[in-house]
Amino acid sequence: MDTIAPRFARHDAARNAGAFLLSVLSALETKNCWTMAEMAGHASPDRLQHLLSRAKWEADDLREDLQRMVIDGLGVEHAVLVVDETGDLKKGTNTVGVQRQYTGTAGRIENSQVAVYLTYATRSGHALIDRALYLPRSWTDDPDRCAAAKVPADVGFATKPELAAQLIARALTAGIAAEWVAGDEVYGDDPKLRSMLAANKIGYVLTVGCHRQVIVDDYYIRADDLADTVPERAWKRLSAGDGAKGQRWYSWARVRVYEPDLPGHHWMLIRRNDTTGELAYYRCHHPRQVSLAALVAVAGRRWTVEESFQSSKGLTGLDQHQVRTWTSWHRWTILVMLAHAFLTVTTVAERARETPDATLIRLSVNEFRRLLIALILTPLHASTRLLDWSRWRRQHQQRARQCHQNRRSKPH
Incomplete structure (x- = not known):
């Protein structure tokens, strides 16, 4: 809060941002403006809703603070930028970017909102540092719909690889020194993204489909056919890094x-x-x-973005927002990413201070959060405050029910 408070035009907005961060770090199972306001001791969710929609502050400013925190905490040696998209399942059609589309979260086509994220990964740890909301053509081809969701007029359709290129370019402009970029087939199969990285002298290890062709000895060959030509002596057994069950061993050839x-x-x-x-x-x-080992190490880092998604959704509620507009989505995500980065960076610092103990696994982000909640964030609300909130919720739900009944009773 000492870092980001100057970014807000008013002290009350800074205080509300602090309440937001404490709430998403907490043990709340469901994180939205209602539950978070109750934990913060607010009389209603109005203050947090105002913070996300109308208060004067720029999410891009906090992005700079987030990136500085991550780089200072995780270091710059052998840094890898990892790109990937994730989907959040949403109901209705009015939330910005939502439509029926494929999302890996569900493994099928669902009503969802999809965004591309950028993870900064080093040997010490990894954290999300930027994001870009994917707007399908059903949105960008409908100016009225975009205007209702407060999408800026200059935002047009961009593919996921194009959004990834924008995130990487933005990171480079901000002075983030990364030696490598990693990503899955969505990004590896895009020649424009590969060309952009090569032109900027950035290494990459990007997954591609088995049917993709490359040029070897002046002729084109499919990736799977090329694998058949590799002699057994060319394969080397190397670890792609430490996983949940130990080292991830595979055979590799290039x-x-x-x-x-x-x-x-x-x-x-x-x-x-x-x-x-x-x-x-x-x-x-x-x-x-x-070396081959250097390429293998980068390939292994790609999975850090999956861990970042799982952790930021499970611990800090990245996907639990109930906001509908462009501005609110960008504000929610940057604040949650900031909270998650705090957990990551502080855990890394605690690991460095711990005395090595062969009987213990290293301190995890999950375990650090448990200690943070138990020792610092455990709420101590009076019973009267809990009863006040119960009454407020029931009144709000009754008004919503009455409005719904009134709409249904009107003649068509």
Whole structure:
């Protein structure tokens, strides 16, 4: 709060932001303006709703503070920017960006809101540092609908790889020094994104489909056909990093490929699961010659964004917002990302101070949050405050019920 308070035009807005952050860090199972206001001791959710919709402050300013906190806390050595999208299941059609679309959260087409996120990952830890809301063409082709959700007039349709490129460019402009970018097939299959990274002398390890073609020895070959040509002696068993059950061991091979008009060194990296025989393919680039182990380490970092999604949704309620407009969505997400980054950075600092103990696993973000809640954030509300809120909720629900009945009783 000492860091972000100057970003707010009024002291009451800064105090409400503090109440918001404490609430999303808390043990509340459902995090929305109603439940969070009750925990903060507010008489109603009005203050938090005002913070998200009408108060004078810029989410982009807090993004700068967030990124500075993450970089200072996690360091810059071998930093990787990881891009990926995630979906939040939503009802109705008025929430900005919502339509029936595929989301990996559900594994199928659902009524959802999708956004592309950028994770900053080092050996110390990882945290979300930026995001971009995906607006389907059903939104960008409907100016009235966009205006109702307060989408800026200059925001047009952009694919997910284009949004990822915007996030990466924004990070570079902000002075974030990252040696690598990692992502899944959505981004690896996009030649414009790969060209943008190569032109900026940024290495990448991006997953691609098995049917994608590369140029080897002056001819095109599919990724899966290329894997068949790799001799057994070329495969090396390496760990992609530490997972929940220990080191993630696979066999890896790489083949140099040709990228016309692009600088640097280029490879096709192939990962083999020696138990199932399953193969995965990565387009790779770096301005300098690097080892196979370096490419494998970056490939392993891609999963940090999945961990960031799981942790930020499960611990700080990234997906639990009940806001509908462009501004409110950007404010909710930046505040939640800031709270989650605090957990990550402080956990990393605590790990550095801990005396190594072979009988304990290292301190996790989940365990640190449990201690934070138990020792610092446990709410001590008087019973009268709880009864006041119960009365307020019931009055609000009765008004909503009456309004609904009145609408249904009107003649058509």
